[in-house]
Amino acid sequence: MLLNMRIDYKIADIQTMEESYTKLDELNQKIHEKINILEEVTLKTCNRYEIYLILEKDIDIPSTNFIVEKDDNAINHLLRLSSGLESMIMGEDQILGQIKTARKNAIKNNTIGPKLEKVFTKAIHVGQSIRKNTHINEGGVSIGSGAVELLEEKYGSLKGKNVLIVGAGEMGTVVSKALLEKETNAIVVANRTYDKAMQLAHELDGIAIRFDLMDENLHKIDVLISATGAPHTLINKKRMEFLPAEHLENMVLLDLANPRDIDDDVRELKVKLYNIDDLRYVTDKNKKKREEEAVKAEAIIEDETILLKKALKQMEISPILSNININADKIRRQELEKTLHMTNLSPKDEKTIEMLTKSITDKLMFDIIKNLKQAASQNDDETIRCAKKLLLNND
Numbered sequence: 001m002l003l004n005m006r007i008d009y010k011i012a013d014i015q016t017m018e019e020s021y022t023k024l025d026e027l028n029q030k031i032h033e034k035i036n037i038l039e040e041v042t043l044k045t046c047n048r049y050e051i052y053l054i055l056e057k058d059i060d061i062p063s064t065n066f067i068v069e070k071d072d073n074a075i076n077h078l079l080r081l082s083s084g085l086e087s088m089i090m091g092e093d094q095i096l097g098q099i100k101t102a103r104k105n106a107i108k109n110n111t112i113g114p115k116l117e118k119v120f121t122k123a124i125h126v127g128q129s130i131r132k133n134t135h136i137n138e139g140g141v142s143i144g145s146g147a148v149e150l151l152e153e154k155y156g157s158l159k160g161k162n163v164l165i166v167g168a169g170e171m172g173t174v175v176s177k178a179l180l181e182k183e184t185n186a187i188v189v190a191n192r193t194y195d196k197a198m199q200l201a202h203e204l205d206g207i208a209i210r211f212d213l214m215d216e217n218l219h220k221i222d223v224l225i226s227a228t229g230a231p232h233t234l235i236n237k238k239r240m241e242f243l244p245a246e247h248l249e250n251m252v253l254l255d256l257a258n259p260r261d262i263d264d265d266v267r268e269l270k271v272k273l274y275n276i277d278d279l280r281y282v283t284d285k286n287k288k289k290r291e292e293e294a295v296k297a298e299a300i301i302e303d304e305t306i307l308l309k310k311a312l313k314q315m316e317i318s319p320i321l322s323n324i325n326i327n328a329d330k331i332r333r334q335e336l337e338k339t340l341h342m343t344n345l346s347p348k349d350e351k352t353i354e355m356l357t358k359s360i361t362d363k364l365m366f367d368i369i370k371n372l373k374q375a376a377s378q379n380d381d382e383t384i385r386c387a388k389k390l391l392l393n394n395d
Helices: 014-034 071-082 094-108 114-133 143-155 170-182 194-203 215-220 245-250 264-269 276-281 287-341 347-377 381-391
Strands: 002-008 037-045 048-055 067-070 162-166 185-190 207-210 223-226 252-255 272-275
Touching (some): 067 071, 094 114, 170 185, 185 194, 194 207, 264 272, 287 347, 347 381
Parallel strands (some): 252 272
């Protein structure tokens, strides 16, 4: 059984999500203790945390504040997710890369197996296909472009403004790309790797500074965008209170990290602070057009879901078919050897009997194999369940 447990921006604000990560991990741990987990993939982004599990058998999940979906619903969600239909900004491209990363991490950690490999590979394929065959990502929308739109709504034109980007990872890069056409004066800070900051600054035609030199540059910053992977806040009231009041009142801070990089206490300094929650309300000029494209995307997802479910059912009956063939041939060979041992046949006659027994075995198995394949193609779970019980070895 495929199980998906998640929390995302649809049911939680940024603070609730931060407080829920440990609880979701605890729920996952309880499931691990109760039942054998065959495969696992986790996906964590700035506005969602999801866990995908392949369970040995079905299990009742206690009532929680998380979204819990199984099998077909879980598959449908992942395909919609990869297509950008579940994103805060519909059609954004970043989620597809994040799904690829989740799959790669699971491969690296040896937690993914044939079923989730099939499901995630299909999701990536569907996401790519929809972006190729529809205009769902018209204009290269992303959390980064949404962030820039938010800043322009709240601050006005960014042309010539001094923008400090804290964090040169995935989110910092996405924001930087969205800033390229805004003609800002970019300063990039990496809280870990200075080389990454230099690379990103070069792309922006800006400059890079080390994290420990950030404070002495804050007096000339108009806009500060923070998007690191730090486990705790990096910027707080104490760090900024040395700045002149007039400068603070004109500053805009945007926190795109999860967990957050900027402590809420900076608001006491009269700076303007926004975070991921505020992206919900960005005026999306192309939203209506993308909603029209979403109809096409849904049709593609529906077709691909059918194909994926058939492929998973074929995977489900493969061990049954293999077991049938192995056992039937084992019995055939045993009985053939007994018979040949008691006779004195010529090599030619032995070969004839060998072919005869194989032909009889194949014909006896033919209808069973055909019916199992038909059950798989028709999603006949009851027939497959009975076949597993009757035909699989349960040593």
